[in-house]
Structures are given as C-alpha cells and as structure tokens.
Amino acid sequence: MNTAAVIKRILRQFRRDKRSAALMIAAPLLVLTLMWLVLDTDEAAVEIAAVGVPEHFVESIETEGMTVTVMEEQEAEEDLDRAEIDGMLQLEDGVPVLTLEGSDPNTSGAVRSKLQKQLSEQSSPIEWEYWNGSSELGLFDYVGPALIGFFVFFFVFIVGGVSFLRERTQGTLERLLASPIRRSEVVFGYLGGFGLFTIAQSVVIAAYSIYVLDVFMAGNFLYVLLVTILMALTALSLGTLVSAFAGNEFQMIQFIPLVIVPQVFFSGLFPTEGLAEWVQVVGNLMPLTYGAEALRDIMLRGASWESFQMEVFILIGFTALFTALNIIALKKHRPL
C-alpha cells in the first residue's frame, strides 16, 4: 500500500523532472551512437595479399584504403602469421577465397565490407576463411552487448543513487520515516518506481542498439530485455545502498571510479582469461560481469534460457542482497 504510494510519487517526479528522465534514456543512446561511430568504422586502411590471382582481377578490386600486393603463398602465410597483412586472396576453382587474418574484428570487418563492395559491382561470389579465430563480427558487434549492459547500469546507478540521496538531504526521508511507512516499503517503492521506468529505458536502449545501430543479434529480444532490466534493478539497489555512505551529490559522483569503473574491466570489454586467479575472483564479485556475459550469450551466440539462467539468478541474488542491506542501512534514520 505504502509501496504503491512511493511508486506513484516517483513516477510523478519523473514526469516533472524531464531532465533526469532524458538523462536515463537519451544519454545511453548518445554514447552508444558515439561508440558505434568510432568502432564500427570501415575507414581503417587495410592491406591484403593476392596469391595466384590474375592481374586484371587484382586491379579490379583495388580501392581507396585497400592495397593489394601480389605475393607467393609462403610469403603471404608468413605475413599473416605476423599480422603484417590483413588478408590473403586466392582462387579456388575460379572462386575467390579470402583468408582473413582475423585477430582484430574491426579490421576484419573493414576488409570484408570493402571487398564485398568491390565484388558486388562485378557480381562475383566470394568465400571467407579465417587465419586466426573465426569471428565474423565487427568490434562493435562484440562489445555491443557489454556496452548496452554497462550504460543501463551506469545511468541507473547515478540517477537512482542521487534521487535516494536527495531524499535524505532534502529531509523528506526523515519526514517519510515519521509516518507509518515501513523501511522495506520505502526501499521497495524505489525499486518499483524506478523499475517501471527502467523497463521503458531498457526497451528503448536495446531496440535502438539492435535495430538502429544494427549490433549483431542472434538471440531473443525478450531475453535481452529481461537481462537489461535485471541489471538496472541491480544498479538501482546498489546505487541507493551506496548513497547511504555519501554525504552529498558530489560524494556520490566520487563513487563512480570506485564502484563503476572497476566493473568495466571485468565486463568482457577486455580479455580477463589470462589474469591472475585473484583478479578473476574480484571480477566474479561484480554484477556487471554476469550481466555482460549473459547479454553476450544471448546476442552473439543466440543462447537459450538454460545457458544464461545462472547469470540471471546471480543478478537477482545481487539485487536481493543490496536491497536487504539497504533496508538495514535505513535503521540509521529510524531504529524501527
């Protein structure tokens, strides 16, 4: 009952405070678009080797930003090993086959799109092979899922944490606790009010990334929504919990490098397999690790529920833990 009152009030505040509402939706879209512009570019200059390909064919595919050098097969393979060239073009039964060096998805994407464009003019088929790895994804495709998760997490953390903090600094928390509301009702009200808002936020961000920015997407859109909403709730419960330890908005911002930035390192944007065991343990304590992993599972590998349910349960566990701690932390403001 009181929870519903808090939810209604938060939604009303969102309607009035358009800036916060816009921040939570427009800012992630803006940053995702910028990342997309930087990462999904085709403009990188690429270099490929032509092995046993007729001269006129080599000339026909050369284009701005792509040099094609005629080489011996052995020399080309050595260069591929050293990643000095980005691909090797051969002819097999008259069909061109391009072996991509493949370690940098960004470059692979550039080679593919340039060649495809040249060949489509001649309507010639082509086959693709990979020297290293087998990813057929651009860099943005690869980091996209983690970025979606990260931005949802980041902005909900900030806006949720600061709103809860303001409740304290403007005295309304005390006023609220001088009424017959339970501490848990305050916290659930926040989860509910922001939760409803983050559903809208998650839909917009996920749909924009997948359908407008065209991030690689092999899985179920509803699964993506489920995971982003859970990440938002985790971020909200963490943000409100952390705000109990901040004296003002400025101190809340100081928690970003402490709480948010480290999570980025473990979210899969950077490889962590080779790191020391204790470092990986640290990563396992961070909600973003699980959210990003689940999103990659769904979006890149088209995972079914079974293969990412563990991450979902862990995110729910984090939310439950932070919420419980938050209810306890409120004791500081009313012992009952």
Added chain:
Amino acid sequence: METAVEMNSISHWFGKLQVIHDVDLNVEKGEIYGLLGPSGSGKTTLVKLMTGLLRPSEGVVKLNGEKMPALKQMKQFGFMAQSDALYSELTGRENLDFFASLYGMSRKDRRLRMEHVLDMVNLTVDASRPVHTYSGGMKRRLSLAASLIHEPDLIILDEPTVGIDPVLRQSIWNELNRLRDNGVTIIVTTHVMDEAEKCGRLALLRGGRMMAEDTPFRLKSKLEVSSMEEVFLHYGGGIRA
C-alpha cells in the same frame, strides 16, 4: 488527565557527545506544550526521540502509553520537521496527496482534507504550482499542512512559524488553539518569546537539561519578572549552552 507523551529519565548521546541529560516530561492530552531553549539546547533531538526517529540511549519514551519506537504509534501523530521536507518538483497538492496516502486515507478523504488544510494555511491559490516556485514561508505553511493532513490527535511541530509573517503566524496560532479546543495535543518548539507565551505549559531547555517546566504565568511570577524574555535569560538562554 491522560498522558499523550511521557519521557522518563531520557539521556541521549551522539557518539561520545551527550546532548540530552536526564530529561523527564509529561505532555497531557489536549494541551499546547512548548519546548523553549536556545539553539543547540536539544529541542530537535527531543522531538526526534518522541517521534521514534531516534531511540534514546537511556530512558523510555511512551506515546499514548506505548513504548516508542512503535510502528502503530506512527499514525497517531503529525510531524513537521525543522527543515521543510517537501518534494520540490511536485506541486503543493501532489506533496499533500503523497503524505496523505501514507496514512491509508481513501481518495475521497484525501481530497476533502487536502482542501481543508490548504485553506487553513492559506495556500489554496498556489497549490497547483510546483514547490520549487514557493517562497520560504509558503514552504513552511505547506509543511504544516502536511503534518495536519490525517487529522492526528497529536501534532509535533519543530519551529513551525520560522519565516512566517506576523499576520499569518497569528492565524496559524488561532488554528492551533482551535485544534486544542477540539482535544488535539500540540507540542511545539520555539525560541520566539511571544510564541512561548501562547503555550499552556512550557519546558525551558539549556544544554540538553530541563531547567524549568510550568505555565508561562507561573514561570514569570516565580522569578517576579514581567516578560518571558527575562525568564529565558534567567535560565541561561543568553549564554550559548
């Protein structure tokens, strides 16, 4: 007479700092009880102890005979904090509606009471404006209205008339007197002398200690002085606690 608020040998510490020293007080139902004391004397702390926002380090606080803090008693009083606790994005009416809904009032009750208390504090015309456009006094009045919204039998007001002009202050006191006549118990903290005079009984605080407690008339006559000001100064109000 029945007791609304009962405080028995209350002491309170913030960390190592003792701010309330062995205070005993009883507020009878239907009286206006004033807490008068200089800044930092512990008025707000006492009020927070009464409302269950703080648990006393020592001693027992009872509201309507029940030991605080108790969730059941939270419904029984209206509280106006020293600083305005309002949602600045929301309008005056939306603020009241939110606080009203915390007391489980029906929609119809809420609407009726809302208009009544808005009228009481003279804010009917401005009630549809967001609170961040209000003046300091308007916010104070809205806070007062919020504390009265659920028709409590006990109202606890922490410096309710700061920043309110004399005319409106007079009308608020008229309203408080009218509420008292209807059996409502009122506790108010103040450091304004003419307001202290209007209380039925008065507790004088200094440095977290209760220096005296009586009707304004008897406090004055005991010291053979003619003004509250002199009583205040006598009990150390002039020197910072």
